[in-house]
Amino acid sequence: MAPDVNDFDPKDPKYLAALSHVRGLLEFIGEDPGREGLQETPARVLAAMQEHFVGYNEDPREHLLKTFEEVEGYDEVVLVSDIDVHSHCEHHLVPFVGKAHVAYIPRGRVVGLSKLARVVEGYAKRLQVQEKLTMQIANAIEEVLEPNGVAVILQCQHFCMCHRGIHKPNAWTTTSKLTGAFLKNPSSRLELFQLIGMNKNGTK
Numbered sequence: 001m002a003p004d005v006n007d008f009d010p011k012d013p014k015y016l017a018a019l020s021h022v023r024g025l026l027e028f029i030g031e032d033p034g035r036e037g038l039q040e041t042p043a044r045v046l047a048a049m050q051e052h053f054v055g056y057n058e059d060p061r062e063h064l065l066k067t068f069e070e071v072e073g074y075d076e077v078v079l080v081s082d083i084d085v086h087s088h089c090e091h092h093l094v095p096f097v098g099k100a101h102v103a104y105i106p107r108g109r110v111v112g113l114s115k116l117a118r119v120v121e122g123y124a125k126r127l128q129v130q131e132k133l134t135m136q137i138a139n140a141i142e143e144v145l146e147p148n149g150v151a152v153i154l155q156c157q158h159f160c161m162c163h164r165g166i167h168k169p170n171a172w173t174t175t176s177k178l179t180g181a182f183l184k185n186p187s188s189r190l191e192l193f194q195l196i197g198m199n200k201n202g203t204k
């Protein structure tokens with residue numbers, strides 16, 4: 001569950017320091033942290049940050065430890081597409097958002113489908129760069145499930161690029177990591193891309 005403001009120890013020196021840092025940021029942009037509308041803002045910001053960065057409290061690999069073998073030898077592509085990604089760029093502390101498509105080819109055992117989304121979430125709720133996030137998701141699946149192939153494709157929009165700096169609000173960044181059969185077999189790769197394309201067009 002998301003942490004609440006009340007979850008913090010109001011006497012914790014780190015918490016008190018962080019509150020005053022947020023007040024400092026408000027002053028830096030020309031605001032008055034003492035005005036009515038902003039009095040509770042530092043505490044709310046810290047609660048929101050706890051939620052955005054809750055991934056530091058977990059090892060996402062643990063979601064993959066429970067597997068199932070009674071799948072009648074299923075050894076074709078398992079794809080969970082269009083998983084929402086909400087992360088924050090570690091260079092500017094602003095959001096990047098988009099979709100993750102996560103696929104693997106099982107080798108004798110499968111995981112619950114929601115677990116793939118949990119792995120995405122566990123790594124996304126940290127300070128990230130999209131390239132690293134892509135690799136971490138793929139490596140976790142590769143190392144824990146030891147499947148015949150892993151494919152992770154991320155398509156995100158970066159607020160640091162859309163709404164400041166170069167101001168390109170329509171730019172999408174795509175990153176991908178393919179291993180095993182997805183790398184070696186053009187037919188597996190083609191199947192993957194077709195599956196993702198079909199899902200996105202709603203013509204499944």
Ligand SMILES: [Zn+2]
Nearest residue numbers: 089091092160
């Ligand atoms: Zn950035």
